[in-house]
Amino acid sequence: MVYTGCRFCLTTNIIFGYINQSQCKRCKRIERIASIDTIDFSTVSDVSGNYNIDEFLNFTKFNVVYDYVNNINKNSNPLNIYKNNFASKLKIEWIPYYRITNLKEIAEGGYGKIYKASINGSIVAIKEFLNSQDPSKYFLNEIKSLYKCYDNKFEYIIKCHGITKNLMTNKFMFIMKYANGGDLHNYLQENFTKITWKKKMHILWRISDGYL
Template identity: 50%
Template sequence: MDLSKYWIIKNNNGKRIFDKLKDEDYANAKQLNIKSSLSENDKYGWHFITPEVLRGKPYTKAAGIYSFGPKQYEDLKVEYLKLMKRCWDPDPSKTTTAEELYENFDGWHDKLLIITNNVNSISIDKRIPSTTEWIPFPQIINLEEIAEGGFGIVYQAIWRNKKVAVKKFARSENSNTYFLNELRTHCKCCDCGCINKCYGITKDPITEEYMLVLQFADGGNLHEYLKNNFSNITWKEKLNILHQISMGLRNIHKIDFTHRDLHSGNILHFESNLYKSFQVADLGLAQPENISNDEINGVIPYMAPEIFIGSKFSKASDVYSMGMIMWEITTGCKPFSNVEHDYKLIYEIIDGKRPKITEDTPECIADLMIRCWDSDPGKRPSMDEIHKLLSDMKNEEFIGADQKRLELIGLKKLGPEYNEKPHSKAIYTSRSLSSYSDKFISLTKQDRQGYITREYEFDI
């Protein structure tokens, strides 16, 4: 009898299991006579069985807790070792209690508790709910690579007869950190329909890499949608897209996290027969707002200028990125795509350079956009305010804008197909930018004076 399967897989919450069952429930178990009832297929489970049961004594709560110990040790091997050893103490009176197990594992599946990164062990936040499912790798079929970004590879696959996305993080010293960050943020925002849904996690049995199993975006990302459909996207639809993105980012900010890598490639498009939806995704860099920047990663045109000169990522820096996404939705083009993404562009962004707002942009959107990308983080609106402003905008404000939009498209002055040819060194995948930031922090104002024409009150 494999008690690990009985306790862990069928029941998934230690406190409910141990509270509901009494000692006599064990004694009445079908497998009471363990030596005679074990089949050849069950012999794998022998090492989960407490010594007193093997000697013929009845099952008790302590016997069940003993089984919990070997199961955790088999899967985790490093963390909680003392607790596990207490689980399998030969003396039932010395075993740990169900309450102690519950406090340590609190709704988690056993395999979510630990990830070993070389010599170091990283303990995942125990508050992630049991709704995060452990998905055995063999259940995932038809795995096919569809995209590769700055920090990992995304596959499409089939799980439980539906198409899913499987995200593997690139091997690096921070890969486990990115995995944990994304998993934690997904779980904290799991009830939000404007954030890409995480079904659970799995593990590649060959590489031993952990992967996220996510909702599959059948419509690609926001930039692809704009590029393929720009001429037909009315201002009413643009407003709806902005509203959905603002809802997702607002919910991330409500838990006092920051996204830190918001750009159009990380906004996913889902399309059904009745409704188009857009979701914030790629939460691998998401962190609580008060966490400092150990490393600077991102896409230069979407990053707030203060990040390059030593300020922490913040909700305000996410709002700056939101302003750039607003501009991209109005034009169908990525910001600063016609120039190299290097020190020169960063100098210009710090100096106040922003993309040109199109003639068809309604005044209410233009004003909000300008506020979002203000050089002073303290002057940017909050996501709560942005969401409310977008919710309160009336369709009448966009009637004239749509007429102007069609006119500019007809004159070939608006749309991705009429934009300048992209520069070969315009990079729109997230990458490490720490070397850029370090250099700017080390420069004095006098060093930069030959280039910068206006001074802003940055905390240098």
């Protein structure tokens, strides 16, 4: 809900949802309203301290609102629309570093480190990239790809819940769903002889599906 003033008769009008124009209830004049595409994200308050990351995070928030309003029509049930678009809509968000507890390194590779940690009592995996104090194009492309894979049809791809920054190293990190079985390499090492070829082909199919 947004309050807007008519510049002709100074009447305050109430707008529900996202629309391109508004008609004054008093003088009936119509005025255009700036669209999401014209919003300058540099005017939005920073959360991460990095412009590119903040721009992406704000885009995901506006995208949720846009999807919500797009589903509204005169026959809609507002409660159902809310449940389908807001209450259950998963999105990548900024998560302050102070919310992370019990941080423990569990793996290290050429890209960086993997940690196991807790956030509000839930176990998560945290992926820290090398030299991510100034996020590279690769870092930004990966987080955008993870966002696109949030649809339910990508159920076999590990979900990224948010981004944070290590306050001691200033490195940015992905906060992801924790996989109890470890990574695919460890899983195959421990269970390769126990897995049927049908199961192996199913795993390969799901991995390929995630890359499409």
